[in-house]
Amino acid sequence: MKSAEKDNLSTKAYEEIKKMILSGELKQGQAVSINAMAEQLEISRTPVTNACQKLEYEKLLTIVPKQGVIINTISIEDACGIYELRAAIESYNAKRVMDMMTDDDINVLKDSIKKQTTEVEAGDAHAFMDEDHFFHRYILSKNMNHELLSVINQLYDRAYMLGIKNSLSVRLNESIEEHKHIVAALEKRDRQAFADAIEENILNGFRSLTRRYLV
Structure with a gap:
């Protein structure tokens, strides 16, 4: 897969997952597997993982190694x-x-x-x-x-x-x-x-x- 195509898929995954978090479709405190998100978005794990790393930096979720992610709860x-x-x-x-x-x-x-x-x-x-x-x-x-x-x-x-x-x-x-x-x-x-x-x-x-x- 070309680099540009990978970047596009990562961007798509980022935008879609972020939308689900902000809309409340993915709820605060909810645990979600990378595989489940990849399946839902119909793309591979790698773009989803890249997207989640960016969303973790933005404090919207936390990556749990070998488990998936947890949507951050805002105290x-x-x-x-x-x-x-x-x-x-x-x-x-x-x-x-x-x-x-x-x-x-x-x-x-x-x-x-x-x-x-x-x-x-x-x-x-x-x-x-x-x-x-x-x-x-x-x-x-x-x-x-x-x-x-x-x-x-x-x-x-x-x-x-x-x-x-x-x-x-x-x-x-x-x-x-x-x-x-x-x-x-x-x-x-x-x-x-x-x-x-x-x-x-x-x-x-x-x-x-x-x-x-x-x-």
Whole structure:
């Protein structure tokens, strides 16, 4: 098999397994054999093993030699670190990017909020999470260096798993209102309020999660 073909299969395996983890199809704490995943994906063990090594680096699973993998469980301590680091990075970034944000950018964020509302009304938590992360990533993208991007991508994948656990409609509606406050502060060009609103939105997600994390 050519090297390029092997790389393509490893990429396919990585994307599919990651999707199964983030969607909850593969549940936190679940043990899965490499053979079972290879059979499901209809590819050989080697690309699956390569994919799992990358996912282990991203802290989504743990490889158990001669047994397979275990999908990582995110503890409340892990969750605290994820949300606090996101809040620190995103509030810092907000102060830097506010002057770069145009009226067109504001309209993109408003459209995102409309989509979030539609998805909550449809009861689609996964689609809401996708749009929620688009909203935050869009702001980050206005001034994101490669090092921060690498860190934030890992945080967002793990935060996605937490967000699905925290996807009661009441919290999703609260988050939409908080997103409106973020945009309102941006429209007023209030740098501190913009940063504070982003930080509050993220930390409120953690506060909501801690109230029901062990339920």
